[in-house]
Amino acid sequence: MTPAGLYVPMITPFDEHGAIALDALRALAREILTAGATGLVALGTTAEPHALDATEQQLVVDTIAAICREHRAGLLVGAHTAPELRALAGRPEVTAALCLVPPFLRPGEEAVVAHYARLTEDSPVPLVAYHVPYRTGQQLGADTLRRLAGLPGLVGVKQAVGGIDADTIALLADPPSDFAVLCGEDAYVSPLLALGAAGGILASAHLATGDYAHLIAAWRSGDVARARPLGHRLATLSAALFAEPNPAVVKAVLHAQGRIPTPLVRPPLLPATSAATARALTCLAGASDEPA
Numbered sequence: 299m300t301p302a303g304l305y306v307p308m309i310t311p312f313d314e315h316g317a318i319a320l321d322a323l324r325a326l327a328r329e330i331l332t333a334g335a336t337g338l339v340a341l342g343t344t345a346e347p348h349a350l351d352a353t354e355q356q357l358v359v360d361t362i363a364a365i366c367r368e369h370r371a372g373l374l375v376g377a378h379t380a381p382e383l384r385a386l387a388g389r390p391e392v393t394a395a396l397c398l399v400p401p402f403l404r405p406g407e408e409a410v411v412a413h414y415a416r417l418t419e420d421s422p423v424p425l426v427a428y429h430v431p432y433r434t435g436q437q438l439g440a441d442t443l444r445r446l447a448g449l450p451g452l453v454g455v456k457q458a459v460g461g462i463d464a465d466t467i468a469l470l471a472d473p474p475s476d477f478a479v480l481c482g483e484d485a486y487v488s489p490l491l492a493l494g495a496a497g498g499i500l501a502s503a504h505l506a507t508g509d510y511a512h513l514i515a516a517w518r519s520g521d522v523a524r525a526r527p528l529g530h531r532l533a534t535l536s537a538a539l540f541a542e543p544n545p546a547v548v549k550a551v552l553h554a555q556g557r558i559p560t561p562l563v564r565p566p567l568l569p570a571t572s573a574a575t576a577r578a579l580t581c582l583a584g585a586s587d588e589p590a
Contacts, residue, residue: 299372299393299394299424299453300453300454300476300477300478300496301336301337301372301374301393301394301426301453301454301478301480301496301497302336302478302480302496302497303335303336303337303372303496303497303511303514304334304335304336304337304497304498304500304503304507304510304511304514305335305336305337305338305339305372305374305480305497305498305499305500306330306335306337306338306339306499306500306501306503306504306507307338307339307342307343307344307345307499307500307501308323308326308327308330308338308339308340308342308344308345308358308362308504309326309344309345309346309501309504309545309548309549309552309558310323310345310346310350310354310358311323311326311549311552311558311559311560312559312560312562312563312564313559313560314559314560316562316564318350318354318357318358319558319559319560320357320361322557322558322559323358323361323362324361324364324365325557326504326552326557326558327361327362327365327366328365328368328369329507329557330503330504330507331365331366331369331371332369333507333508333511334507334508334510334511334512335371335503335507335510335511336371336372336497336511337366337371337372337373337374337393338362338365338366338371338372338373338374339373339374339375339376339396339499340358340359340362340363340373340374340375340376341355341358341359341375341376341377342374342376342396342499342501343376343544344501344544344545344548345358345376346545346563346564346567347376349564349565349567359375363389363391363392366391367391372393373391373392373393374392374393374394374395374396374426374499375389375392375395375396375423376395376396376397376398377395377396377397378397378398380416380417380420380421382395383395383397383417383420383421383422383423383425384420384421384422386421386422386423387422388422389423392423393423393424394423394424394425394426394453394454395421395423395424395425395426396426396428396456396499397414397417397425397426397427397428398428398430398434399427399428399429399430399431399434399436399438400413400434400436401433401434401435401436402434402435403435403436404434404435404436405436406436407436407438407439407442410436410438410442410446411442411445411446411449414427414446414449414452415449418449418450418451418452421451424451424452424453425451425452425453426452426453426454426455426456426478426480427443427446427452427454427455427456428455428456428458428482429443429455429456429457429458429459429482430456430458430459430482431459431460432459432460437459438465439465440465440466440468440469443455443465443469444469444474447474447477448474452477453476453477453478454477454478454479454480454496455477455478455479455480456480456481456482456499457469457479457480457481457482457483457490457495458481458482458483459483460483461483461486462486462489462490462493466479466490466493467493470490470493470494470495471493473494478496478497479494479495479496480495480496480497480498480499481495481497481498481499481500482498482499484498484500484501484502484503484536484539484540485533485536485537485540486533487500487510487513487514487529487532487533487536488513488517488525488526488528488529488530488532488533489529491513491514491517491518491525491529492517492522492525497514498510498514500536501539501540501544501545501548502532502535502536502539502540502548504548504552505535505539505548505551505552505578505582506532506535506582506585509528509531509532509585510532512524512528513525513528513529513532516528517529531584531585532585534581534584534585535578535581535582535585537581538574538577538578538580538581538582539551539578539581541574541577541578542570542571542574543567543568545563546561546563546567546568546569546570546574547570547574547575547578549561549562549563549569549570550569550570550574550575550578551575551578551579551582554575554579561575
């Protein structure tokens, strides 16, 4: 199955003692799917997986998977090594694994293709490559992304290159068949959809979920008159939600809404400032779409 539509990379809410607030996670996942998201992402960057131990990571995946089963929704799981991928065997609710381009080493594009070829042989589920060069240090050009699209079992890419570059335009001008280009830069989702992206993996869509879903539907149906102004408003919201390191501002706004018990993040992150939280709340109030 090729993923498309709106996927929300779930935060990990914490309680007053710093433990995972599982009831809040369940409620938030249900709210997001009911509001129109196609699916959820477990253990994406937004979940703070670096700060979760193995038991906590398992709890997060189990909890989100159960909600996706209830809603018959798609589920992506962050998994970046062969052992992590093999651990997904026997989970029929998993649509694909979200698998990061090897970070820090900058092995070169040829090595990246070989890396994914090995992973697809080991993985019991399809893969979505996570291309985020300003974090990994490794840029992939359009030709390399097309080579990845040709690998059996690699069904898409989360394209998060800091904007819309020439390679993104070239890729979408001649997109590979049965390969989803998913926007991973929240503020740029509207123009990327206009170019032909299949959807987005958007942390901002914890808030105004229905509006982000409407935006994707509007561009995919060619309703430019609705999509363009909505995209402008949501870009402003996304910029406010990412004004400080993700997911601090998203969590602060969710807490202000009473949807999670605390705005806590784990080190090395710091909680959002009051100024950033206030600005995001103001943008949220002005971002809503007109009723469908």
